[in-house]
Amino acid sequence: MSNTGYNSSAIRKFFYVGNLWLSYLDYGGDSERVLVMLHGYMANARSFSELAVCFKDWRVIAMDQRGHGRSGRLLSGC
Incomplete structure (x- = not known):
């Protein structure tokens, strides 16, 4: 995807x-x-798919917080 629109x-x-x-x-x-959109408990970045299209004048970044969606989770207990 280009950054031209x-x-x-x-x-x-x-x-x-x-x-x-x-x-x-x-x-x-x-x-x-x-x-930058950050989801709550039991959600992921895709939760913002419909909302993101409302911000056409912005570059929208939706995070998968650790342990959610496709992000990893720390297993060391830290």
Whole structure:
């Protein structure tokens, strides 16, 4: 997906924080303004699919918090 306009379909991306693999959905958009959406208990990044399309003037990032969706979970007890 290019950054030259809004696209209602998200691209799944990943990054590491320490030894934890985190996932997020990037809904794109050509704005420098970024809106990060964080879900509550028992949800995931896809929970924002319908809401994200309402923010066409923003770049929307929806996180899968650790242990949810496609993000990993810490098993070390920390």
